[in-house]
Amino acid sequence: MIKQFIIHISSDSVSAKLYSYEEGKLLDTNNLRLEELANLITPNSNVTIFMPSHLLRSFSITKDKNENEERFQARFFSEHEDFLISDVSENYFNFSESMNLAIIANKELMDPINNLLNQLGCSIELFPEYFLNHAYAVDSCLVYEERFIFSFSDNTGFSCSKESLVDYLPLLSKEKKYYQPICLNLDQEPLIQEYFQVDKHESIPIELLHKQFLEQKGQHYLNLFQFKFSLNGFSKKLNLSRLEGVLTSLLIVGLLVFPFLNQKLMQIYETKYRQATLEIFQNINPNTKRVINPKVQMDAILKSNLKPRQQTKVNxxxxxxxxxxxxxxxxxxxxxxxxxxxxxxxxxxxxxxxxxxxxxxxxxxxxxxxxxxxxxxxxxxxxxxxxxxxxx
CATH class of the missing domain: 3.30.1360 (Gyrase A; domain 2)
Structure with missing residues (x-):
C-alpha cells in the first residue's frame, strides 16, 4: 500500500512537522529535523511538502501569447525588480500559465531542501503553504503553527507571525481594499477585524485541509520541487539492498565515466600516432617539422629522393x-x-x-x-x- 506523507516545513527551514497517512487515515505525526525525514518516510511513497509562504515571493502576472520564455522572464524581472532583494541569478523562477502565477524561490534556501528530498526515492511535490487554505477558500486566512497564512483570489499568498501582523495588515489593506477572508482556526482577531470586514470564522482540522488539497492539487497547482538524479534515491526507489545499491551505483558511474575515459584514451592514442608518424618522417627527412597530410607529404619526399642515378661505366x-x-x-x-x-x-x-x-x-x-x-x-x-x- 502506497503511503502519503505531508510535511509542513517550519519558518526556520531546518525543522518540520510530518503527517503520515494511509488510505486517507492519519496514522501519526512527528516533529523532526529535515535530515531525519529519510528515517520515517518509506521509499516509493507520495510526499507533499508545504513551504512557509513568507520564504517565497508570489506574483500575479499574465504571459502574452507572442512571448517566448526568455522575453517573458525578462519582462517579469524588469517589472518587479524593486521587490527582489537578491540578484536574479540567485533565484528559481517558477511560472504557472493556468494560474497566471509566478513564484520566486531563493536557490540558497531551496537547494539543500531539494537535495534532501531527492534522497527519499519518492514521488515529491513542493508547494507554498498558502495553497493549502487556497484550495479550501480562495480568499482565506489560516492559522497554523502560530503562522497567519493568507491566500488571495489572484492565486498569490503570504504568511507572517503574530508579531509581524501589526506591520503587515496596514500594507495588505492598501493593496487589497476589498479583501474579505474566511478565517480558519482563528478566533476573532482584533487586528484583522480592524482592517477587514470578516464575517466567517471556521474551525477545521488540518487533516481535512490536507484531504481537500490532495483532491484538488492535480488540477493546476504549481509544483516547486526541483528533481535531480540521486544514486541513493534511485536505489531506494528500486528497493535495492546495500550491496545491490553499491553495485548499481558502480555500474551507473561506469556508464557515465566510460565515454569520457574512452575519449581520453583515443586522444592519447592519437597523440602517440601523430608523434610516431612525425618521427618516421623526420628519419626520412630531418627538415620535417609537422605532419598534416601524411600521404601527400610522403609522396613529395619520395619524389624528391627518387632522382635518376648516374650510371657508372665499368671496364x-x-x-x-x-x-x-x-x-x-x-x-x-x-x-x-x-x-x-x-x-x-x-x-x-x-x-x-x-x-x-x-x-x-x-x-x-x-x-x-x-x-x-x-x-x-x-x-x-x-x-x-x-x-x-x-x-x-
Whole structure:
C-alpha cells in the first residue's frame, strides 16, 4: 500500500512537522529535523511538502501569447525588480500559465531542501503553504503553527507571525481594499477585524485541509520541487539492498565515466600516432617539422629522393683477373660494383700459389687496398681487398 506523507516545513527551514497517512487515515505525526525525514518516510511513497509562504515571493502576472520564455522572464524581472532583494541569478523562477502565477524561490534556501528530498526515492511535490487554505477558500486566512497564512483570489499568498501582523495588515489593506477572508482556526482577531470586514470564522482540522488539497492539487497547482538524479534515491526507489545499491551505483558511474575515459584514451592514442608518424618522417627527412597530410607529404619526399642515378661505366676487362684465379682456392668473394671493390677470402693456400696471385695482381690495373693474409705452417689464409680502375 502506497503511503502519503505531508510535511509542513517550519519558518526556520531546518525543522518540520510530518503527517503520515494511509488510505486517507492519519496514522501519526512527528516533529523532526529535515535530515531525519529519510528515517520515517518509506521509499516509493507520495510526499507533499508545504513551504512557509513568507520564504517565497508570489506574483500575479499574465504571459502574452507572442512571448517566448526568455522575453517573458525578462519582462517579469524588469517589472518587479524593486521587490527582489537578491540578484536574479540567485533565484528559481517558477511560472504557472493556468494560474497566471509566478513564484520566486531563493536557490540558497531551496537547494539543500531539494537535495534532501531527492534522497527519499519518492514521488515529491513542493508547494507554498498558502495553497493549502487556497484550495479550501480562495480568499482565506489560516492559522497554523502560530503562522497567519493568507491566500488571495489572484492565486498569490503570504504568511507572517503574530508579531509581524501589526506591520503587515496596514500594507495588505492598501493593496487589497476589498479583501474579505474566511478565517480558519482563528478566533476573532482584533487586528484583522480592524482592517477587514470578516464575517466567517471556521474551525477545521488540518487533516481535512490536507484531504481537500490532495483532491484538488492535480488540477493546476504549481509544483516547486526541483528533481535531480540521486544514486541513493534511485536505489531506494528500486528497493535495492546495500550491496545491490553499491553495485548499481558502480555500474551507473561506469556508464557515465566510460565515454569520457574512452575519449581520453583515443586522444592519447592519437597523440602517440601523430608523434610516431612525425618521427618516421623526420628519419626520412630531418627538415620535417609537422605532419598534416601524411600521404601527400610522403609522396613529395619520395619524389624528391627518387632522382635518376648516374650510371657508372665499368671496364669489365679488369675483372679478367678473377679468371686467372683457381676458384677452389677462394672460400668467399664479395664484389661492390658501386665502389668497384672486390674482397677475396683464401683458406690455407700454399706460399707458391699466393706468390703467383700477387704477381698477377701487380700486373693488372688494380689497387691493393688491404692485405690481411697470414702465413702459418707454409700455408697462407686471410683476405685481400682490391679496387679496380674505372676506364670509361
Amino acid at each position: 669489365m676487362d679488369s675483372y679478367e683477373i678473377l679468371k686467372s684465379l683457381n676458384l677452389d682456392d677462394i672460400s668467399k668473394s664479395t664484389i661492390n660494383f658501386d665502389t668497384l671493390e672486390v674482397i677475396l677470402h683464401f683458406k690455407e693456400i700454399s706460399l707458391l700459389k699466393y706468390s703467383i696471385y700477387q704477381r698477377i695482381i701487380d700486373q693488372m690495373n688494380v689497387t691493393l687496398i688491404e692485405d690481411n693474409m697470414v702465413t702459418s705452417n707454409e700455408k697462407v689464409s686471410g683476405s685481400i681487398k682490391m679496387r679496380f680502375s674505372n676506364n670509361e
